[in-house]
Amino acid sequence: EAQVTQNPRYLITVTGKKLTVTCSxxxxxxxxxxxxxxxxxxxRQIYYSMNVEVTDKGDVPEGYKxxxxxxxxxxxxLESPSPNQTSLYFCASSFGAGRPNEQFFGPGTRLTVx
Amino acid sequence: GNxxxxxxxxxxxxxxxxxxxxxxxxxxGYPSLFWYVQxxxxxxxxxxxxxxxxxxxxNKGFEATYRKETTSFHLEKGSVQVSDSAVxxxxxxxxxxxxxxxxxxxxxxxxxP
Numbered sequence: 001e002a003q004v005t006q007n008p009r010y011l012i013t014v015t016g017k018k019l020t021v022t023c024s025x026x027x028x029x030x031x032x033x034x035x036x037x038x039x040x041x042x043x044r045q046i047y048y049s050m051n052v053e054v055t056d057k058g059d060v061p062e063g064y065k066x067x068x069x070x071x072x073x074x075x076x077x078l079e080s081p082s083p084n085q086t087s088l089y090f091c092a093s094s095f096g097a098g099r100p101n102e103q104f105f106g107p108g109t110r111l112t113v114x
Numbered sequence: 115g116n117x118x119x120x121x122x123x124x125x126x127x128x129x130x131x132x133x134x135x136x137x138x139x140x141x142x143g144y145p146s147l148f149w150y151v152q153x154x155x156x157x158x159x160x161x162x163x164x165x166x167x168x169x170x171x172x173n174k175g176f177e178a179t180y181r182k183e184t185t186s187f188h189l190e191k192g193s194v195q196v197s198d199s200a201v202x203x204x205x206x207x208x209x210x211x212x213x214x215x216x217x218x219x220x221x222x223x224x225x226x227p
Contacts, residue, residue: 004157
């Protein structure tokens with residue numbers, strides 16, 4: 001089944017404790033992206049990747065890191081999480097980097113930073 | 115920068131009512147436009163899209179027409195069902211930088227029997 005998977009689905013952590021949210025897709029998509037969803041703010045793009053070893057900032061990159069060492073994986077790293085990063089996070093992928101194609105979304109990761 | 119403005123919610127309708135969710139955009143380039151739907155506890159999934167002016171996207175009884183002159187992409191459905199209850203997001207991708215996506219705030223629709 002074609003899908004985007006995220007792990008973990010739920011995470012409660014404390015301020016300053018480094019964490020990684022994994023994202024993997026099995027559709028051989030070039031493009032991958034991370035978003036956060038907050039009430040009243042919709043989805044905001046954190047980082048995106050047009051292909052392996054190519055990443056760029058979205059609208060809200062502060063406090064986040066990403067890497068794209070393999071085509072299928074695009075982990076989101078919070079080096080020192082803070083309470084304002086409590087949010088619902090979505091990973092997405094699409095075919096054909098550089099083209100405005102449909103994005104396929106993962107199920108989401110709900111992160112709480114205490 | 116680019117922006118998407120959606121009609122504020124929540125929207126509550128009775129079954130078989132007509133639905134309109136307004137969406138307007140600003141973009142520096144020439145965007146492609148999308149409507150995504152998010153059912154409770156799930157990720158977003160594409161509902162429909164349009165890539166150039168006057169294109170009409172349609173799916174599952176929903177329609178939206180790309181209006182360049184009014185910079186709008188309003189979502190419509192003639193007769194909603196309880197199963198259409200969800201959050202709807204309007205989004206754009208600027209064709210001059212297809213890496214960046216801009217989403218609206220989302221509109222929550224509740225359809226009552």
